[in-house]
Structure formats: C-alpha cells, structure tokens
Amino acid sequence: xxxxxxxxxxxxxxxxxxxxxxxxxxxxxxxxxxxxxxxxxxxxxxxxxxxxxxxxxxxxxxxxxxxxxxxxxxxxxxxxxxxxxxxxxxxxxxxxxxxxxxxxxxxxxxxxxxxxxxxxxxxxxxxxxxxxxxxxxxxxxxxxxxxxxxxxxxxxxxxxxxxxxxxxxxxxxxxxxxxxxxxxxxxxxxxxxxxxxxxxxxxxxxxxxxxxxxxxxxxxxxxxxxxxxxxxxxxxxxxxxxxxxxxxxxxxxxxxxxxxxxxxxxxxxxxxxxxxxxxxxxxxxxxxxxxxxxxxxxxxxxxxxxxxxxxxxxxxxxxxxxxxxxxxxxxxxxxxxxxxxxxxxxxxxxxxxxxxxxxxxxxxxxxxxxxxxxxxxxxxxxxxxxxxxxxxxxxxxxxxxxxxxxxxxxxxxxxxxxxxxxxxx
Ligand code: HEM
Numbered sequence: 001x002x003x004x005x006x007x008x009x010x011x012x013x014x015x016x017x018x019x020x021x022x023x024x025x026x027x028x029x030x031x032x033x034x035x036x037x038x039x040x041x042x043x044x045x046x047x048x049x050x051x052x053x054x055x056x057x058x059x060x061x062x063x064x065x066x067x068x069x070x071x072x073x074x075x076x077x078x079x080x081x082x083x084x085x086x087x088x089x090x091x092x093x094x095x096x097x098x099x100x101x102x103x104x105x106x107x108x109x110x111x112x113x114x115x116x117x118x119x120x121x122x123x124x125x126x127x128x129x130x131x132x133x134x135x136x137x138x139x140x141x142x143x144x145x146x147x148x149x150x151x152x153x154x155x156x157x158x159x160x161x162x163x164x165x166x167x168x169x170x171x172x173x174x175x176x177x178x179x180x181x182x183x184x185x186x187x188x189x190x191x192x193x194x195x196x197x198x199x200x201x202x203x204x205x206x207x208x209x210x211x212x213x214x215x216x217x218x219x220x221x222x223x224x225x226x227x228x229x230x231x232x233x234x235x236x237x238x239x240x241x242x243x244x245x246x247x248x249x250x251x252x253x254x255x256x257x258x259x260x261x262x263x264x265x266x267x268x269x270x271x272x273x274x275x276x277x278x279x280x281x282x283x284x285x286x287x288x289x290x291x292x293x294x295x296x297x298x299x300x301x302x303x304x305x306x307x308x309x310x311x312x313x314x315x316x317x318x319x320x321x322x323x324x325x326x327x328x329x330x331x332x333x334x335x336x337x338x339x340x341x342x343x344x345x346x347x348x349x350x351x352x353x354x355x356x357x358x359x360x361x362x363x364x365x366x367x368x369x370x371x372x373x374x375x376x377x378x379x380x381x382x383x384x385x386x387x388x389x390x391x392x393x394x395x396x397x398x399x400x401x402x403x404x405x406x407x408x409x410x411x412x413x414x415x416x417x418x419x420x421x422x423x424x425x
Pocket of ligand 1: 241
C-alpha cells in the first residue's frame with residue numbers, strides 16, 4: 001500500500017483553495033501552482049527572489065555551495081562549474097558511467113533474490129557520480145553516506161516544517177546526531193581532497209576544476225569552499241537520481257504493459273551485450289518512463305524562494321517583501337488540467353511531442369531559469385544507462401505485504417525502501 005500524509009495535506013489544500021494558497025505564518029507563505037506564476041518567479045523576475053529560508057537552515061551541512069549560494073557568488077561559481085556539465089563533456093562520460101553501472105549490477109544483483117532497490121540504486125548512483133566527478137568510486141561508503149544524509153535531511157525538513165528548533169549548538173540528541181552526520185561527510189570529503197592533492201595527479205574531472213580554479217585576484221578556492229561544492233554535488237548528484245530510478249522501477253512493476261514495452265525497447269536498442277552509449281538517444285519509451293516517473297515522484301518535490309521586494313504575479317496576486325514561496329512539484333505535476341487522470345502512470349503522455357502541448361511550467365522536475373539543475377543532462381544519460389543495464393538483465397517485481405511511503409525530505413525518498421524480487425530475463 002502506498003501511504004502519503006504531509007504530501008496529501010498540501011495536495012488537498014491546493015484542491016480546496018485553488019492555485020494559490022496563503023498561509024499566515026510568521027513570514028506569510030504562498031503555495032503557487034499556476035505555471036505562469038511559477039515561470040515569473042523562476043525566470044521572468046528571478047532577480048527579485050533568493051532561495052527560501054528553509055534551505056538556508058541546511059547551511060551547516062551544505063555550506064555555501066552552488067545549491068545554496070546567491071548572486072554574485074552563485075553566478076561566478078556557476079560559470080566555473082558549467083563546462084564540467086556541458087553536453088559534450090557529459091557525453092564523454094557515458095562509457096565510464098556504463099562500465100561503472102555494469103560492474104556494480106553484475107557484482108551485486110542476483111536473480112532469485114530480494115533486495116531493497118532504493119539502497120542498491122543509491123550504491124550504483126554514488127559509484128557513478130563519484131567516478132565521473134571525482135575519479136574515485138565511493139560506493140563502499142554507501143551505508144555511511146545514506147545514513148548521514150537521511151539524518152541531515154530529517155533535521156533540515158523538521159526545522160522547515162515546524163519553523164523552529166533549539167539552537168544548533170545546544171547538545172540535544174537531535175543536534176548531536178546532526179553534527180555527527182555532518183562530521184562523517186566532512187571527513188569523507190577531506191580525505192578525498194587530501195588524497196588527490198597528495199597524489200600530484202591532474203585530471204579533467206570536477207574535483208580538478210575546483211582545485212585549479214583561481215578567483216579574479218588569482219587566489220585558489222579555500223578547502224572549505226571546495227568541500228561545500230563537493231558535499232552539494234554528492235547530495236544533489238546521487239540521491240536525486242537514485243530516488244528517481246527507484247520510483248521508476250516501482251511504477252514499472254505496477255504496470256505490466258509499460259514494463260513489457262520498456263524491456264522490448266531495451267532489447268531492441270542495446271541488445272544483450274555491453275551498453276553502446278551512442279545508442280541511448282534511440283530510447284524513446286524508456287525516456288518517457290523516466291519522464292513520467294519524475295512527474296509522479298519528482299525527487300526535488302518542492303522548490304522554495306523568498307521575495308526580496310514586493311511583486312505582483314501574472315495571476316494578479318500581490319506578494320509582500322520577504323514572502324516565502326513554495327512551488328510543490330509533487331502537486332503541480334498532478335494538475336488534471338494538464339495531466340488527465342493524473343494519478344495514473346502513463347509514459348505515453350511524454351511520447352510524440354506530448355510535452356509541447358502543455359505549458360512549460362506545468363512540469364519542471366529540473367526547475368527552470370538561472371538556477372535550473374546543472375546536472376540535468378548528466379542525470380538523463382545516467383538514468384538511461386542504468387535503466388538499460390538493469391532492464392537488459394532483470395525484471396523486478398514488488399514483494400507483497402510491504403508499506404511503501406514517499407517521504408518528503410529535501411528529496412522524495414521511499415521511507416521504508418522498496419523491496420523487490422529480482423528475476424533473470
Ligand atoms: C533526476 C535527477 C535530478 C533531479 C530531479 C534534479 C533536480 C534539481 C532541481 C529541481 C534543481 C533546482 C532547485 C531550485 O531551483 O531551487 C536542481 C539544482 C541543482 N542540481 Fe539537480 N537534479 C538531479 C540530478 C542532479 C545531478 C546528477 C547533479 C550533479 C551531478 C545535480 C546537481 C545540482 C546542483 C549543483 C544544483 C544547483 C544549481 C544552481 O543553483 O545553480 N543534480 N536539481
């Protein structure tokens with residue numbers, strides 16, 4: 001059974017009160033659901049908006065990396081990091097992604113067994129992202145990284161949702177757990193930086209870009225600045241994709257017809273041999289499966305902003321200065337105006353140009369405007385490859401009698417995992 005609570009409450013609010021819901025908190029909070037209002041915030045008048053207070057609560061964990069920083073620092077950093085995510089650079093990482101994913105799956109996945117696929121997929125995506133961006137496979141750290149990440153996400157979400165908390169330096173059990181989890185991360189990253197520095201190696205990966213960067217005064221980034229970017233990439237780059245893929249396999253297991261079409265396409269495009277990355281562009285149905293999974297379970301399920309000055313939205317709503325804005329992708333993606341029968345998993349919605357018949361911001365799993373996900377092309381290629389590597393070899397079915405719950409932390413995680421039986425094909 002699929003259980004949702006906090007998410008259902010938000011959804012019901014929007015169903016009851018319409019595209020704009022105003023909550024009279026200490027800082028008035030606006031839930032926006034209309035595509036044109038969303039475009040206004042993220043693109044047209046983005047200069048009037050900064051990241052929401054909620055994300056800033058995670059500063060001790062995420063520091064001032066690309067995800068949390070603001071202009072002018074953000075603009076500068078984005079310029080520095082963007083070339084590492086250009087289409088050609090990502091395409092050149094395809095072979096490495098395919099080899100990494102294949103060896104992970106061949107070493108750990110066995111027909112006839114039952115596994116929590118969300119943990120297994122986190123291991124695969126952690127291996128891929130750390131190999132591709134830092135030239136190191138950190139998948140042996142999956143258990144530590146996942147445990148630490150979950151604690152940090154719970155902590156931040158708790159403070160966002162309840163709007164308060166005892167000061168972070170007080171020795172409460174929750175604060176202590178949070179601090180210990182951050183220490184695990186920081187130690188991992190410190191070792192990564194030290195090992196590279198001591199090796200004297202040069203590389204063209206993201207870690208080298210950060211180590212070799214110089215600011216306008218010719219100064220290198222400090223170790224803390226490098227650490228913040230690496231922590232950000234670790235969180236943003238492995239957890240999101242792992243969740244997206246977990247939900248994709250969950251949804252495929254609930255729709256036999258879609259699952260058969262998916263396997264037929266994987267067999268047709270990749271055959272049974274090693275993944276030929278150049279052929280990934282030929283995956284139409286598989287891309288639609290991924291797109292539809294991102295619609296129903298967007299890994300970033302909420303995007304928040306805060307207004308600097310007063311503003312008026314295209315729909316006519318007046319926002320005061322300091323207004324908090326929450327755009328719930330989880331709800332916006334289920335708007336029956338644009339997605340009839342919205343709860344149904346129907347990859348066909350994304351075939352034959354279906355997406356171009358809907359407003360741009362009726363569906364925005366990677367955000368939009370200058371803060372759009374820097375890793376979108378990375379994630380799409382990685383997803384196609386991992387779906388291919390697993391789809392070539394296995395069919396996954398849901399184990400009966402389990403509770404599957406979407407847990408809205410910073411990312412939308414399956415709270416109790418997803419237990420699936422692995423069948424050989
Ligand atoms: C399915 C996978 C992914 C999804 C759904 C996703 C979604 C998003 C979204 C919605 C944002 C915008 C947040 C906002 O506007 O407040 C974002 C930003 C970001 N993402 Fe992703 N992401 C994914 C994968 C990745 C990967 C693979 C990486 C890196 C390897 C990455 C790195 C980042 C970074 C660094 C930012 C901040 C960009 C900025 O503010 O300039 N993401 N992501």
